[in-house]
Structure formats: structure tokens, C-alpha cells
Amino acid sequence: MKKIVAALAACLVASAVQAEDYPAETVTIVVPYSAGGVTDSYARMIQPALQERWGQTVIVENKPGSGSMVGAMDVARADPDGTRILMTAYGVISNEVLMPDIPFDLADLSPVYMLGRGSNMLIMRPDYPMDDITDIVAWAKEHPGELKLASSGVGASPHIAAELLANVAGFDFLHIPYQGSAPSRLDVIAGRVDGMMDGISSVAYVESGDIKAIALAAEERHPSLPDVPTFKEKGIDFVFGTIFGFYVPKDTPQEVQDEIFAALDAALHVPETEALLNKQGMDTTRRTQAEFQEIVAKELDQLKELVAKGRLTPQ
Numbered sequence: 001m002k003k004i005v006a007a008l009a010a011c012l013v014a015s016a017v018q019a020e021d022y023p024a025e026t027v028t029i030v031v032p033y034s035a036g037g038v039t040d041s042y043a044r045m046i047q048p049a050l051q052e053r054w055g056q057t058v059i060v061e062n063k064p065g066s067g068s069m070v071g072a073m074d075v076a077r078a079d080p081d082g083t084r085i086l087m088t089a090y091g092v093i094s095n096e097v098l099m100p101d102i103p104f105d106l107a108d109l110s111p112v113y114m115l116g117r118g119s120n121m122l123i124m125r126p127d128y129p130m131d132d133i134t135d136i137v138a139w140a141k142e143h144p145g146e147l148k149l150a151s152s153g154v155g156a157s158p159h160i161a162a163e164l165l166a167n168v169a170g171f172d173f174l175h176i177p178y179q180g181s182a183p184s185r186l187d188v189i190a191g192r193v194d195g196m197m198d199g200i201s202s203v204a205y206v207e208s209g210d211i212k213a214i215a216l217a218a219e220e221r222h223p224s225l226p227d228v229p230t231f232k233e234k235g236i237d238f239v240f241g242t243i244f245g246f247y248v249p250k251d252t253p254q255e256v257q258d259e260i261f262a263a264l265d266a267a268l269h270v271p272e273t274e275a276l277l278n279k280q281g282m283d284t285t286r287r288t289q290a291e292f293q294e295i296v297a298k299e300l301d302q303l304k305e306l307v308a309k310g311r312l313t314p315q
Contacts, residue, residue, distance in 0.1 A: 022256050026057040028084050029246075032071025032092070034064045038201075042115060042244060043087040045276075049267035060087075067091050067155065069102055072247075076108035080251035082260055085112075090157040090242045093296060097303040098155045100314050106300070109247040112257050113264040114292040116282040117241040119222060120161045122214040123202060124195035125188050133215040133234045140171035147173040150184035150196040154315075157242040158184070161197035161217060163311045164302060165231070168238045185211075199242070200224060200281025217241060222281060241283065243299065245292060261289055 029047065031040045043060045051058040063071035068091035078084040086092070086109065096106040122133065130136050140147040151159035154177050166173055176193055178184035185202065187193050189210045197217070203224045206213045213228045217240040221230060231238040246264060248257060268274070269286065277284050287295070306312040 020255075022082055022259055023054050023056045025083060026059065027054065027082070029058065029060045029087050030071045030075050030084055031060060031062050031087050032064060032068035033062065033089075035062045039087060039089050039244060042277075045273065046264065046267040050263055053263050053266065066102070067095050067099070067153075069095055069099070069104055072109065073104045075247065076104060076249060078249055080249040080253070082248055082252050082256040084249075085260065086247040087115075087244075088247065089244050090160070090299075091155070092247070093243065093299050094155045094157075094160055094303060096300060097307060098312060098314050106296075108250050110250045110252060110257060111245055111247055111292045111296050112289055113246040113261050114287045114295065115244040115246070115264075115268060116277060116284040117243050119200050119216060119218040119241045119281040119283065120157070120197045121200065121202075121216045121225070121228065122165070122195060123185075123188060123198045123206070124212045124214055125191045125193070126209060126211060127191060128194060128212060131212060131214065133229075133231065133236065136214065137169045137171055137236070140166075140169075140173060144172040145174050147171070148176055148193045148195075149173045150176045150178055150187055150193040152181040152184055153177050153179060155312075157240075158197040160303065160306075160312075161240045163306050164240055165197070165217070165236075165238050167306060167309065167311055169236050197240075218283065224279070224281070241281075243295065244282075245296075257289065 029043045031043050033039050040062060047058050047060055063074055068088055072086060072088065072092050075084050075086040092106065130139065149162045151162060153159065159175065159177065162173065184196055185198060188196055200222055202211065205211045206225065213225055215231045215234060216222060216228050217231055217238055219239060221228065248260065274284050307314060
């Protein structure tokens with residue numbers, strides 16, 4: 001018994017020392033997407049501030065593949081010492097439900113810090129005959145499966161957003177997946193599909209008249225699109241956006257997770273950075289680690305509900 005108590009005490013002391021000295025070596029932020037993308041840009045945005053705070057080298061490593069799973073598995077299997085941090089978007093959550101046979105479990109990661117949620121909006125081709133979401137939903141109900149909505153891929157946030165909207169509003173549509181946002185948006189502009197759920201980053205296409213912005217899946221209107229109503233304003237209780245966040249291996253000491261949280265919060269919540277993120281449609285509301293974990297759990301429940309209703313099919 002004494003040996004067991006002594007061993008536990010030694011582990012606790014080691015954990016405390018590790019947390020107090022963190023980080024004692026280079027910290028790597030793993031981005032499970034190619035360099036140059038949105039998630040990658042957010043990771044590189046905060047890199048200098050983390051490096052200055054910790055006095056250690058902080059690098060961003062891109063590990064794309066298998067819908068973000070290569071990078072996610074890399075971090076999940078890393079030593080739980082906080083030296084490998086995952087910075088990722090919605091795919092790590094949706095793949096948990098849509099790809100049940102992959103050798104990865106989201107529970108192997110601990111959600112630490114939620115950078116924010118990117119606002120999604122419904123955009124339609126420029127010559128689409130309706131401008132009001134109420135009319136579009138009514139038409140879609142009368143013509144099940146005829147509304148053609150594109151996405152950047154099966155399981156990607158635009159696909160999930162469309163399925164959640166259809167589930168809440170009670171209509172069916174024809175899903176047309178593409179390999180990325182750019183080609184799907186181009187086909188909306190060209191009129192080959194009716195529309196898609198897209199980000200605020202498409203505001204330039206709205207301003208040029210290449211697409212119509214119908215409704216925003218946010219709590220309130222966005223300054224860049226003051227004339228575009230929210231779904232809630234139109235009587236549809238629908239809020240959705242891509243979640244960007246930071247994760248570490250599940251057994252990382254809580255003291256280390258607390259320091260990572262504090263460092264990220266200090267790096268991101270400065271006026272210049274917040275203004276840039278907000279301009280890009282990011283809701284940067286401060287959330288505790290517990291609140292982030294609750295949001296991830298809620299997203300998983302929503303996805304499982306879509307599977308149960310037959311709106312999503314696991315691969």
C-alpha cells in the first residue's frame with residue numbers, strides 16, 4: 001500500500017513540475033490542412049504571441065489528409081505534455097460521426113480553447129427567382145428534393161449546415177458535393193446549382209451581384225451585410241458556423257491545459273486581432289474550456305440526430 005501511495009505522490013509531483021516548467025521545449029501547433037488555408041492562417045496569426053509569452057520556439061506544422069484525421073491522430077497519439085497542440089475546424093467533430101471505423105476517437109483529445117465560430121449564410125445563384133428564405137423553404141417543401149444545394153464536400157461544414165437547416169425547417173434538398181468551396185461557389189455563380197451554405201468571406205461576391213445572400217445563420221446581423229437578415233429573424237431557429245479550436249491529448253495535465261488556454265486567450269483577445277477575425281465573420285465571444293467542451297458535445301448530438309433521421313450516412 002505504501003508503495004502505491006508513494007508512486008501516486010511521485011506522479012503528482014512530476015505533473016506539478018511539468019506544469020510549472022511548461023513549456024520546456026519547442027511547441028508545435030499541428031494544422032490538419034494544407035498551408036495557406038483559413039485554419040492555417042489563424043494558427044500562424046497567433047504563433048508570434050505564443051512564442052514571446054513562452055520564450056520557446058513555436059512552429060506550425062501542416063499535416064493534411066483524410067479529412068483532417070491525419071493531423072488529429074498525430075496529436076491524439078502524442079505525449080500528453082502540451083508540446084503538440086491541434087488547431088482545427090469542424091471536420092474533427094463531424095468525422096467522429098461520419099467515419100466511425102477510423103482508428104481515432106474524439107475522446108482521445110481534450111478541447112482546450114475555442115477560437116470562435118465562423119458565421120454561415122445561405123447564398124443563391126444570381127438569377128434565383130426568390131429572395132426571401134420563407135418563400136424558398138415553402139417552395140422546397142412543395143418540391144421535395146428539387147432544391148439543389150452544393151457543398152465543399154460530404155461532411156464539410158457547408159454540407160452539415162444545409163442538412164441542419166433542412167432538418168429545422170422541414171424540407172428535403174438535393175445535395176451536390178464538390179472538392180472544395182471554390183468550385184462549389186463557382187457553380188452557384190454560374191447557375192448550375194441553386195445555392196449553398198457559405199461563409200461571410202463570400203461578401204465580395206454578394207457586393208458584386210454574382211450571388212444573392214439570403215439569410216445568416218448567426219445570432220445577429222453582420223456589419224458587412226447589414227441588409228441580410230438572420231434565419232431567426234425570419235422565424236427559423238437556426239444558428240450554425242464552423243468551429244475553430246485548439247485541442248491537446250486527453251491526459252495532458254490540467255495545469256498545462258490552463259496555461260495553454262491563458263496563452264491563447266491573451267494572444268487572440270487584443271483589439272487588432274479581434275477586429276480582423278470579426279471582419280472575417282468570426283464570432284470571438286470568450287468561452288471557458290468547459291463551455292467549449294459543451295459546444296463540441298452539442299455538435300456531436302446534432303450530427304447523431306441527423307444520422308438517426310437518415311439525413312447523413314456514415315461512410
